[in-house]
Amino acid sequence: MKISIFLTVFSLLMIAISVDAQMSRKDSLLLKINTELTETERIKTLHSLFGVFVNNKQDSALLFAKEAFEKSANFGDNALHGQSIMNLVHAYYANNFLDSSKQVLLESIPFFEQTNQYFFLSASYRNLAVIAETLQLPDSSLAYLDKCLEVLREHPDSIVMGDVYLSKGLAYNIKGYYELSADALLQASRIFEIVGNDNHKGYALLNLGITYEKMKKLEEGLDAMEKAMDYFNAMNNWRAATHTINNIGNFKQELGRYAEAEKAFKEGLHLAKLTEQPFVEMNANYNLGKLFYRDLHQPDSSLFYFKQAIPIAEALDDKFVLGEVNNYSALIAIDAGDSHAARNYVNAAEGFVDEYPNLNDQESILSNIAAIHEKLGNKGRALDFWKKAKTLQDSLYNERRDKQAEELNIIYETEKKDAEILLLNKTVDLEKTKKRAFRGGILLLALLAGAIIFGLNQRRKKEASEKKMAQEKRKIVEEKLETKKKELTNKALQLAKKNEFLLSLEGELEQLKSTVDSKVNNSSKRIQRMIRRDSDDDELWEQFGKEFTTVHQDFMDRLKAEFGSFSKSEMRLIALLKMNLSSKDIAHTLRVSDDGVKKARYRLRKKMNLDSDIDIQSYILNF
Numbered sequence: 001m002k003i004s005i006f007l008t009v010f011s012l013l014m015i016a017i018s019v020d021a022q023m024s025r026k027d028s029l030l031l032k033i034n035t036e037l038t039e040t041e042r043i044k045t046l047h048s049l050f051g052v053f054v055n056n057k058q059d060s061a062l063l064f065a066k067e068a069f070e071k072s073a074n075f076g077d078n079a080l081h082g083q084s085i086m087n088l089v090h091a092y093y094a095n096n097f098l099d100s101s102k103q104v105l106l107e108s109i110p111f112f113e114q115t116n117q118y119f120f121l122s123a124s125y126r127n128l129a130v131i132a133e134t135l136q137l138p139d140s141s142l143a144y145l146d147k148c149l150e151v152l153r154e155h156p157d158s159i160v161m162g163d164v165y166l167s168k169g170l171a172y173n174i175k176g177y178y179e180l181s182a183d184a185l186l187q188a189s190r191i192f193e194i195v196g197n198d199n200h201k202g203y204a205l206l207n208l209g210i211t212y213e214k215m216k217k218l219e220e221g222l223d224a225m226e227k228a229m230d231y232f233n234a235m236n237n238w239r240a241a242t243h244t245i246n247n248i249g250n251f252k253q254e255l256g257r258y259a260e261a262e263k264a265f266k267e268g269l270h271l272a273k274l275t276e277q278p279f280v281e282m283n284a285n286y287n288l289g290k291l292f293y294r295d296l297h298q299p300d301s302s303l304f305y306f307k308q309a310i311p312i313a314e315a316l317d318d319k320f321v322l323g324e325v326n327n328y329s330a331l332i333a334i335d336a337g338d339s340h341a342a343r344n345y346v347n348a349a350e351g352f353v354d355e356y357p358n359l360n361d362q363e364s365i366l367s368n369i370a371a372i373h374e375k376l377g378n379k380g381r382a383l384d385f386w387k388k389a390k391t392l393q394d395s396l397y398n399e400r401r402d403k404q405a406e407e408l409n410i411i412y413e414t415e416k417k418d419a420e421i422l423l424l425n426k427t428v429d430l431e432k433t434k435k436r437a438f439r440g441g442i443l444l445l446a447l448l449a450g451a452i453i454f455g456l457n458q459r460r461k462k463e464a465s466e467k468k469m470a471q472e473k474r475k476i477v478e479e480k481l482e483t484k485k486k487e488l489t490n491k492a493l494q495l496a497k498k499n500e501f502l503l504s505l506e507g508e509l510e511q512l513k514s515t516v517d518s519k520v521n522n523s524s525k526r527i528q529r530m531i532r533r534d535s536d537d538d539e540l541w542e543q544f545g546k547e548f549t550t551v552h553q554d555f556m557d558r559l560k561a562e563f564g565s566f567s568k569s570e571m572r573l574i575a576l577l578k579m580n581l582s583s584k585d586i587a588h589t590l591r592v593s594d595d596g597v598k599k600a601r602y603r604l605r606k607k608m609n610l611d612s613d614i615d616i617q618s619y620i621l622n623f
Helices: 002-033 039-053 058-073 078-094 098-114 118-134 138-154 158-175 178-195 198-214 218-234 238-254 258-274 278-295 299-316 319-335 339-350 359-375 379-439 441-449 451-513 518-535 538-551 555-563 568-578 583-590 594-607 616-622
Strands: none
Touching: 002 039, 039 058, 039 078, 058 078, 078 098, 078 118, 098 118, 118 138, 118 158, 138 158, 158 178, 158 198, 178 198, 198 218, 198 238, 218 238, 238 258, 238 278, 258 278, 278 299, 278 319, 299 319, 319 339, 319 359, 339 359, 359 379, 538 568, 555 568, 568 583, 568 594, 568 616, 583 594, 594 616
């Protein structure tokens, strides 16, 4: 505990020292700019002042960037003007003037092309991609990144290449292509490590952690976040460290390490105040409020932190935090027996629902509001919000399924394009070889003497190459089969999770039927019928069966040849047993109880005439 307190105090002391050093440099530069300087010295001093102010006083940084831009425009030093352009772009972006930042970039691209400043040219396309990401326009971002890559193919630059992969990772994340995002961010991390750019490597790892969280890879995500934190601390990048420590708190909370999560959130709160980052300060308070209510069961502490978050959320107009704070406050009021206050809180939360930009957040909050109304005895309101949650969940499920298909298609097209490029390169090499052979025709007589030996060597090489290719093809087929097995298991587990939710929702509707009027009761019955139809979707099972047959090609045919025909429900059970799913996941997938699964296994064993001491799942796995 003492060590932990020491480290926190030491971190805060280092920030203070860093800030003092920056203030001293700022004063020195401000004195220098007021002395007699050459035009080159003045522009370079303005660049330095921009660098000092850009992270804490963005409005002042913009003034210095504008002055440097104007002075360098007609000065004749293209490199100096190029740096002035990029500083002005950065300053506009830091002040949230995105249109101005974009306009400067678009107007400057011809200048960079004419003056052969390819570093700034590629960086311009990359910065346009960053602006598109900020505006949540991932397709535009990816288009700019492709243009950046075109420049880099002709004029390679490792630093910009790393930034391109970093931006691609962010754009793919926005689109929901998490596998592609993780691959791009890992590539960015490797490039930054090679070129020694620790600060950018920290950002790549930070975003990799965020992507892993969305992929439910919590241990990998936490590891990436903690590595990012080490880089930011080493670079004295306290603003990035503040974001990172809050994310570390989220991971530790999800992993059930509540004391460590509390420590991380509190450290993040201190850093956010010290570095004047209100958004991070709001999130740290909100996260502490959630932690104390949900996991530490301390409602008074929870309310304390929620109250700290509210004025910041109001100032930032953050609808999500305002809505969620009202939801949690309603739950705390219900626990305290204050139904009147709880109704006021949940009614306030309802006012923010339609303003949430993130549909996943919206679905979660609709479910929370429904649960609160149910606790308050508002059965009709609860049913309304359950319906909305169910509709939105179905929409999100379909969207996720479509995105998975799109992502697989992109991966396929990328691999196909890489293969075409490889083939093209080999063709070019072959043409070069032919030309060299033609020019060297005078050596033909000498070469003929060794033709027979060469032919024999080539034959041996060809046989060895063909053998190696056969091995590689077999390896590729095995890897593809393993991938399909994983995809099939994931689909089965998604189906189980979906049916688990539908069973839960059906149970809620069953409770509502006994407590509401006939009109709502009829609506409940209609919804239950819809749920059952959705769960027993033969088309979905037919698709599942086709994919199962692709992975386990002649399994069902061999089983039928040995034991005769099986019913539709028996074949579904056999497929899930072959995939080595747990009894719980099988129960959810088939929408039956755990006891129902046991009975079905018993009937199947009896039909197959297996001894009672034989485990049917092991038998099917090894068949």
